[in-house]
Amino acid sequence: MQAKQDVVKVGIVGLGTVGGGAFRLLQENAHEIARRTGRPIEVVHIGARSDRPDVDTSQVKVSRDVFAVVQDPQVDIVVEVMGGTTTARELVTQAILAGKHVVTANKALLAEHGNELFALAERHGVYIAFEAAVAGGVPIIKVLREGLAANRIDALAGIINGTGNYILSEMRDKGRDFQDVLKEAQALGYAEADPTFDVEGIDAAHKLTILASLAFGIPLQFSKVYTEGISRLAVIDVAYASELGYSIKHLGLARRTPAGIELRVHPTLIPSDRLISHVHGVKNAVLVQSHPVGPTLYYGAGAGAGPTASAIVADLIDVVRAMREGHGGRVPHLAFQPDALYDTPVLPVEAVHTAYYLRLQANDRPGVLAEVTRILSDQGISIEAILQKPAHAAGQVPVIIVTKIVQERAMNQALARMEALEDIVDRVVKIRLENLDA
Numbered sequence: 001m002q003a004k005q006d007v008v009k010v011g012i013v014g015l016g017t018v019g020g021g022a023f024r025l026l027q028e029n030a031h032e033i034a035r036r037t038g039r040p041i042e043v044v045h046i047g048a049r050s051d052r053p054d055v056d057t058s059q060v061k062v063s064r065d066v067f068a069v070v071q072d073p074q075v076d077i078v079v080e081v082m083g084g085t086t087t088a089r090e091l092v093t094q095a096i097l098a099g100k101h102v103v104t105a106n107k108a109l110l111a112e113h114g115n116e117l118f119a120l121a122e123r124h125g126v127y128i129a130f131e132a133a134v135a136g137g138v139p140i141i142k143v144l145r146e147g148l149a150a151n152r153i154d155a156l157a158g159i160i161n162g163t164g165n166y167i168l169s170e171m172r173d174k175g176r177d178f179q180d181v182l183k184e185a186q187a188l189g190y191a192e193a194d195p196t197f198d199v200e201g202i203d204a205a206h207k208l209t210i211l212a213s214l215a216f217g218i219p220l221q222f223s224k225v226y227t228e229g230i231s232r233l234a235v236i237d238v239a240y241a242s243e244l245g246y247s248i249k250h251l252g253l254a255r256r257t258p259a260g261i262e263l264r265v266h267p268t269l270i271p272s273d274r275l276i277s278h279v280h281g282v283k284n285a286v287l288v289q290s291h292p293v294g295p296t297l298y299y300g301a302g303a304g305a306g307p308t309a310s311a312i313v314a315d316l317i318d319v320v321r322a323m324r325e326g327h328g329g330r331v332p333h334l335a336f337q338p339d340a341l342y343d344t345p346v347l348p349v350e351a352v353h354t355a356y357y358l359r360l361q362a363n364d365r366p367g368v369l370a371e372v373t374r375i376l377s378d379q380g381i382s383i384e385a386i387l388q389k390p391a392h393a394a395g396q397v398p399v400i401i402v403t404k405i406v407q408e409r410a411m412n413q414a415l416a417r418m419e420a421l422e423d424i425v426d427r428v429v430k431i432r433l434e435n436l437d438a
Contacts, residue, residue: 008041008320011069013091014082015048018105018132020055021305022079022312033313037320045069047082070094077319079312080104081132089113092128096120101323103315105132105308111206111222114213118333127322127330129315134207135160135284137307138300139314143288144214145335151290153215155255157436160207162282162302163191163198164230164250168267169280171238172247178233190282200229201250201265208252211286212263216256217336218344221263226349228266237359237429240400241269244387246357246433247277253434260345262352269357269433276436287436350409355384358401359429360418364391368423369399379414381406396425402433 010026012019026033026043034040046057047066063069070078070091078095080102082088088109095102096117104110110117110130121128131141135158144153159165163185170181182199185191197203205225213220230250241248251268254261270277275297279285284302289295301307322330332338362368369388376383387400403411415428 006039008037008039008076008323009044009074010041010077010079010316011045011047011072011075012043012079012081013047013066013069014080015046015050015052015055015057016081016083017305018308018312019046019048019079019081020052021309022081023055023057025306025309025313026316029313033317037317038324039320041316041320044074045072066091067094070098070100075100076323077101077103077316079316080106080109081312082106083108085109085112089117092117093120096124096126096128099124099126101126101319102128103132103312103319104128104130105312106130107133107203107206107210111209111220114210114220119338121333122338127319128333129319130210131315132308132311134210135286135298136300136302136304137310138284138286138298138302139311140211140286140298141214143296143298144211145331148288148290148293148296149335151293153256153288153290155253155289156211156215156286157254157276157434158204158208158211158252158284158286159249159276159279160211160252160284160286160302161198161201161204161250162284163195164201164204165279165284166190166282167199168230168233168238168248168250171233171235172242173280175235175239177235178231199231201227204250204252204265208254208263208265211252212254212261213341214335215254215288216261216344217334217341218261218346219341220334221346224263224346226264226266226352228264230267233267233431234429236398237357237431240359240387240398241357241431242272244357244385244400244402245272246270247272248431249277249279251434257347257353259351260347263346264349264352267431269431270436274436350407350412352408353405354408355405355433355435356403356411357429357431357433358403358415360399360401361396361425362399363423363425364395364397365423368421371421372399372401372418372424375414375417376401376403378417379406379410381410381414
């Protein structure tokens with residue numbers, strides 16, 4: 001939609017941390033932004049269920065009914081930062097039907113309903129911009145859609161949830177238990193009162209869904225992402241991994257293979273000499289393997305008012321520039337032309353190939369380890385390293401095995417046989433391992 005006014009008028013829906021940050025940034029940097037776009041950007045309407053004392057909205061129309069922003073004929077662009085997938089879906093749909101461009105930070109909305117929303121936007125000649133939906137201030141969306149557009153992207157691996165990364169960093173560096181660090185993360189505001197989305201990998205899976213679509217030219221398929229959290233991760237495994245020369249990160253992985261696409265989020269051992277293993281605290285990082293460029297790493301703040309607001313305003317600038325050019329000059333929403341997306345199969349987790357860290361509790365008897373290694377050999381699984389720790393007072397020996405790459409189905413069959421052995425106590429701990437050695 002080509003705005004009639006010289007000023008581009010924006011409506012913001014949601015005045016939380018991100019919405020308030022975007023509003024302040026548009027005011028503070030108004031002159032610099034106008035120099036970049038050739039047109040001033042003005043917030044004329046805010047939809048918020050409650051006021052924020054730290055955000056001065058006295059010069060802006062504020063509505064408690066968030067749909068009033070979409071219905072305002074003055075508004076050219078709607079910024080949706082309210083979150084959720086129900087009201088937000090309806091609001092974005094109404095904005096598109098009203099001919100308004102949309103800027104959103106809502107990764108869940110796009111991962112679960114993006115296919116229909118992008119198609120609707122295409123039909124109505126408007127644009128949905130979403131840089132802020134993944135990795136906050138790290139411009140990974142622009143990298144995949146534009147910076148690496150000449151490349152065939154083969155794989156990407158990302159630390160794309162700051163809460164989980166903070167917890168794992170504390171567990172590794174200070175030997176703290178998961179629950180202890182989680183309580184601190186909640187007190188610091190890094191984790192929500194209900195931390196499920198962060199610690200069980202759902203947030204990362206939403207983001208990985210978007211990244212994989214941009215990387216491989218496939219439809220958004222959140223339901224096919226294998227997702228495993230960090231809530232059951234024991235600090236002893238973090239310590240043993242470090243002893244073996246690895247860090248454990250909650251990684252989102254997408255890989256192109258001859259059989260299909262791997263999409264998975266889970267705790268992952270990474271060699272300690274890889275750059276991405278040194279991403280600590282609440283920071284995010286995404287490693288992209290592409291041809292002909294090779295491996296590239298993108299690092300920075302993945303959340304918070306400043307970084308996310310920066311991404312939202314950058315999207316606003318792009319949309320305002322595109323309003324001058326018309327519909328034909330825009331980069332496709334999912335990087336590839338809408339009619340050129342491929343239905344490449346997404347592999348079930350049993351079909352993926354990776355290496356593994358295994359921790360067994362074995363009775364301290366002769367021949368137990370020989371039985372375990374025989375089972376692995378029978379399944380065609382080669383061993384990279386074995387670490388046997390001193391026996392506990394109960395007469396049990398912790399044994400740590402690192403394997404070479406094997407299909408997960410074969411590994412699961414081997415684990416079932418191991419756990420059936422009389423001298424293997426409790427379940428075998430299994431954590432996937434990626435060398436990321438491209």
